[in-house]
Amino acid sequence: MAGYAKHMFEQSSLFGPRVLSVSGITQYLRAMMESDEILRDVWVSGEVSTLSTPSSGHIYFTLKDSGATLKCVIWRAQASRMRNQLQTGSAVEVHGAFSVYEAGGQYQLYVDAVRLAGEGLLYQEFLRLKARLEAEGLFEEGRKRSLPKFPIRIGIVTSPTGAALQDMLNTLQNRYPLVEVILAPAVVQGEEAPAKVVKAIEELNRYGRVDVIILARGGGSLEDLWAFNDENVVRAVVNSSVPVVTGIGHETDFTLSDYAADVRAPTPTGAAVAVSPDKNDLLRDLGSVYASLKDSFEDRLTDLDHNLSRINHRLNLLSPIAKIRNDSQRLDEMTQRLERNLQHQMALRHSHLEGAIRHLESLNPLQVLNRGFAIVRNADGKVIRSVNEVSRDDEVHIRVADGEMDARLTSINKSSNP
């Protein structure tokens, strides 16, 4: 660009000095500035004056010192995060690139970063110390300790009069009022702050009965928080025998003590939250543990009840009543068998008897008479079987099948071949 602009002048030498329009020379100046290595990336320090923040959202101000003024512009897109640091009269350092506002004929610094004067040096110092302590291993995650789940005593190092302490006490009261707070008061800003903070941390360690230490300070400027970047404070945090939780400034503030702490919380309230369980969570846990306890106990009772039922059942099986019933049934069976047997025997006897009767009947002498035989008895009723038992003229009694008769023997003849 610069080469091109220079060329614009050189080519006109043939016709005398070249005359440029206002726009032309202004464009030239603009091109010069925008291409300059220094002017396009520069920090400038001065005091803010004639600060103007129109509704467009852009910020216009003048930076001045004893000998000069400089017009500055911050475009809307970047304005919001820098607005707070710009106050008329404040000493600042601004970063940006130079250019020309052609219509106004003004060169301006287009600002993209603002910091309070002195911060730049502090920041360099901060980075150097951070690198050194980091190299020493003080910020390593490996040496960070976990916090007790149910602390009994919490040490707090902070200003005894600050809002931060009240915030932390309120938070602890609401979340976990079982703890006892051991306050080691300390001045937390100014020259003597680092030594006081170190002493407070050491004193809590000497006290010995705290489970965790909170190192806290409410929000403030970078300078206000500077004590927490002090090397001795960082070492006291590292050397503490109980875990240290930092809650320093706001969310965006990071001090070296934060890097060294076992846990870094964004604010004092955040630190109080980090070291304490929440009462409501604990009560809910208790509720569910108790419900489980009741369920388990009821299960136990149910088990015992089942055992009882089972034993009762076994007992019933062994009871004499069952045996008696059992025996009674066997008795019935046996009786029935006996009866069946008896009937059988009777039937058998009966048929034998009938046979015998039939046999007997076949032997009845009267049956023989039916076949034409007769029975002859003497007067005494004795059956006469031989002619030798009678004499002539004896009276005999004759029985035939259908009656009886008396007869007198008129002759007796003995058979020759009986």
Add this chain to the structure above:
Amino acid sequence: MTQLESKENLSYEQAFTELEQVLNRLEGESMNLEDSLLLFERGQFLTRYCADLLEKAQLRMQQLHVNLSSDETEEEEA
């Protein structure tokens, strides 16, 4: 509260840890009615004890007089 209960001075952590142990035993072991009942009652007591601690506690504060007047460490109820 029974005498036994009033004598106890458990921390929340101790009480809650024991409560969990009681629950584990009641869930895990088979035992007779008396032991179950004793455990259940112990659990009931510990639950109540923990809840009481949480609900009735008031935050206490002591201040070490370390950085203020002298180096002597004093304690004082806040």
